[in-house]
Amino acid sequence: MGLKSNLHNLKEKYKGTKMAPAFNAIHTFLYLPNEITHNGTHIKAADDLKRTMNTVIMALIPCLIFGMYNAGYQHHIALGEITTKANGFLGASFWTIDNLVVGLWKVLPLVIVSYGVGLAIEFLFAVIKKHEVEEGYLVTGMLVPLIVPIDTPLWMLAVAVVFGVVIGKEVFGGTGMNILNPALTIRAFLFFAYPTWMSGDKVWVHGAVERANQIAAGENVDAISGETILGSLAQNNGVLGYDWMDMFFGIIPGSIGETSTFLILIGALFLIFAKIGSWRIMLSSVIGALVMGLIFNGVVSSGWITESSKFYGLMSTEFWHHLLIGGFAFGTVFMATDPVTASQTNKGKWIYGFLVGFISIMIRVFNPAYPEGVMLAILLMNVFAPTIDHYVVQGNVKKRMKRLKAKTA
């Protein structure tokens, strides 16, 4: 193990200097640390922060790989190079090398920039504040490329990562102290700072913006726009000919990692099985979304909203379709369950999750300018999570006080 002993020597050499945390971090990241706890209680458990983070990344890998294939597939469909629609998950025209190459070409730079910039800032803060580098960015760095449009310019992503990590996390004291989910802070920053790159019907398929410009310039380019189902529904244009199987397996335009509800579901089961993601939050958030969807369907079927209304398209969407389209599934499984920013108490998790689902669908329907309601809903509930916990704990205290009084009286 040449690298390991080299690293060890370097660590000894820089011990006690400013650069020590940086070398320690590289060592911890690549190998098992060889330091032993010296005092206090020794609890033997393997699930340290690094393992937790790696588990979430493993759950994300299927979405990432699928996202690459899908990026290429959507690109080729839009160019008219693929004429046979992929039928179902195992469609022959989907899993091709051509699709993967386009996907790799577009997605890998996003991943590299996200990790490079984010980890650089983590290292910088560790050196300045003289603490060990925390592994908190490992998951954020993987989430970020999965939730942005494929053509996001790399410098924008870098600016947003700097903002998200510094303002969203480091000012509060680093990993574990943040109020807002850093990945969503990064996305929200991009969304409000550069709206033309983050929403609309041209950003979700690679090259769609350029093709639209070419068409506007009078060139004869054969192309269909890469509108998402959500965007189309918000304009009362229906689901663009996709059936629910397409939505479930994710062969639709959208952010890189969010489209395949099927693979997200597998990731969710893996997280629940590994006891890392909270099933309470996932389940209650799905319930919340279904309840809101049912309310809207009820409003439509009772005739209060007619087809002339601008809300008709999304309100009349069958309530369970809301789970399949947009980023709802991805946000619920991978971001609402972030243990730092979600509620901590079990009862609190039910309330928190329910409201995330409920508000996501509400924002999605009522504000066509922000079709991706799940981002805003999770950020909003992140802010309220400590409040929910406070009242759950107070309620418990009151209940016990009453019991105590009844006993002693």
Add this chain to the structure above:
Amino acid sequence: MGLLSKKDSKLILDPLADNNPITIQVLGICSALAITAELEASIVMSISVLFVLGVGNVIISLIRNIIPSKIRIIVQLIVVAALVIIVDLVLKAFAYELSKTLSVFVGLIITNCIIMGRFEAFALGNGPWRSFLDGIGNAFGYGVILIIVGFFRELLGSGTLLGFPILGDPIEKTGLYAFGYENNGFMLLSPMALIVVGLIIWVQRSKNKALIED
């Protein structure tokens, strides 16, 4: 400073940094958030507050011994209101477009906490000269922050300064825009002003540890 004694010059210099009304006392935040999307508006707002606070402090200081203490708040309000109306009318007469941008916030100088705060805390207990210095000192401290925030918000949000294009033309794609740069729309929204003020506070307190509370 030959002109001012050491004690007097402290009145002006203190609010500029170590006792800044915005970053240390956290007063007058509303206007700092609302009108700093453009540098020009920030400068005009700073000058307006400079006038109101400087003159107001002198007036209050001159009449401080004849104001019955029970109605002193009302008297102070009348003085500010009169001065603000002067500013408002001057702006409407000579800079109409700008006064439309500033809109209600000129009127709201009346409720700017810094002004009532200085009247109460300083002008009621000190002579006119010292009150004047204190007034313009605090107004400068307020203005400095406003101008810093306005500078960054206009530069990064619109790519201009005082209305002149600095970074090139976003439509013709010249200057920085030719390389794919885009204006940051978030800078034009009020939350970003809060974050910029927060960053200034962060930098200031990490430079001077004595300012950190508890």
